[in-house]
Amino acid sequence: MQPLPDPFLSSAEEVLRAACLPPSKSLLPSAAPAGSSPPASSVADPGVPAQDRAVSCLPPGILSGPPTREDPRAYRGWRSDSFSRVTRVVRDIPVAVHLDVDLLFPASYCQLRAASLVHDCLVQLSNPNVAAMKEDVLYHFSLSTSTHDFPAMFGDVKFVCVGGSPSRMNTFIRYVAAELGLAHPGEEYPNICAGTDRYAMYKVGPVLSVSHGMGIPSIAIMLHELIKLLYHARCSNVTIIRIGTSGGIGLEPGSVVITQQAVDACFKPEFEQIVLGKRVVRSTNLDEQLVQELMQCSTNLNEFTTVVGNTMCTLDFYEGQGRLDGALCCYTEKDKQAYLHAAHAAGIRNIEMESSVFAAMCGACGLRAAVVCVTLLDRLQGDQINSPHEVLAEYQQRPQRLVGHFIKKSLGRA
Template sequence: MYTNNQHLMKVKDRDVLLHFGLATAKDNFEDMFGDVKFVCSGGSMNRMKSLAALISKELNISSELCNLCSTDRYVLYKVGPVLTVSHGMGMPSTTIMLHEIIKLLQYAKCKDVKFFRIGTCGGLSLEPGTLIVTGTAVDYKFEPVFEQQILGKIVSTSTTFDKDLAKELLLCKDDSEKFEMVIGNTMSTNDFYEGQARLDGAFCDYTEEDKMKYLHAAYDAGVKNIEMEALCIASMMNRAGMSAAVLCVSLLDRLKGDEAATSTKDLNDWQKRPLTIVTRYIKSKLEK
């Protein structure tokens, strides 16, 4: 059981996954998704289509890439036992997707599913192009909790990821690949600009010295990278009892600047790294 919501029992035959455009009254979830073992998510719709194509090629599964969402909120592709789904940018968009993907897996009676987020981030004192696997997600105070407002109260949940899965992913990197891959704490923020101590937003009421003090405090607290989704993913996957991992490639060292001074070619190549590692992991598991 991935969801403990007893209210769903009253509507299970007429529940609607509003932002996917799927509904239990018209779609047979078990037939459509019952064999799913892996869910891969990322912010970009195009990146998720590219990942679906890569998985199709690597697993030698001949599959027409069809977006199963009938809305324009997300994309959802299925290649054999793998779903790739976009989550948009930030935790509000990601939590909506997670609620509906968890219900989808529940209605499809899937078991032992592993969840991955694949994306980009800003690193702290790491070489650009480094691939970071999140060990624990932390908030803006560097604390390992996801605080959610429910019925006017703050409810806090744990944000530690599956350490064994993170270690397995490290082993999927080939020795010939010339980039670093590390496990570390990831800070998730609710904002790309001021929330991440950038100086290049429309507003900025702090100094560069203030920025550097905050980023160094994050680094001293064990933070390796900064992005916008890992915190809620860790929380919701823990609540669902689902093994999960977040893999993000660093596009820049935030201790040296706010904008990536890298060629488009390098950026495109770096963004393929987490896709390659996850695909390699999935392939190794299916071969066994």
């Protein structure tokens, strides 16, 4: 086995030491005697889940202790969360690493099995049933694993951008094609989901652009099938970003908000779902590093005001967001202002209707995700959007320009 290239070793050494691995654990290949083999104790036990192996290899004190195994659901949740945290530690390693950490051997055997360790972080599902299915029909995409070659169609996807309307996502894919130098005169970008009118999907190079409709139920259905699509296509190192519009709180119209945390209408950073009659709550945290990368891209562009803040996700556009102009209203202007000011005090800078389930589902499946929305009005000043159409059209391009610049920079084309 050949040693790993030095740039990888130095970066891996730095990142893993930051994760508090004992100093005696070195990644330098010179520490491994020629022709040596790892001890049997370090070889992966196929009967132990990779997440268990990854978490257990870390030294004590890095992660909070697990619940008892007598509570399987709590244990699985702790294991999944811990695995996600460990995965984030090594995200900066130049060569993508799938964190099956049982492949990191003790100091005397620290030469890594490169062929096993150094491979891409494949998209994973949080559902063991899918792997056993002979056919998976993505009904709302009009795609199926028995009729479409997912790896051939989507295997190169690295960036997925989702937004409410099909026309906006078509505009985005055209914009990205031009920005990446992949556009050709007169070229059309066909809707991959033309067999249905539920969602629209477009692709150019490593970028997939998908509409998700309006509200939590619509985007949740789309995300279930999108994440399965990426899984079946064996995509790796995928970044998924929601781009959209929102109502601002204390911001000038046209400001862009990069979501730090999605919260519900009670300002809690969680998404609640009723599953089999029981309340299931998932975290809505988003990738902190991705937030900072996007903010840096906005600074580089220097074209419009961009802030990092919490985003409130509601179940409704009218009463759920405290509007006074719906068909129903059981509160006063004073009540509304008190609520919105309390939201602002809680760090909330905009309101929309998809971010909480987006953050929860992407987080549960280990996907690097972000939400970037432009504000169309300041809700402290009114409820109705009354800016001219051409002004709104320009506002809606701002998240596209920011995310387009991020993709270019990530691909080394900025």
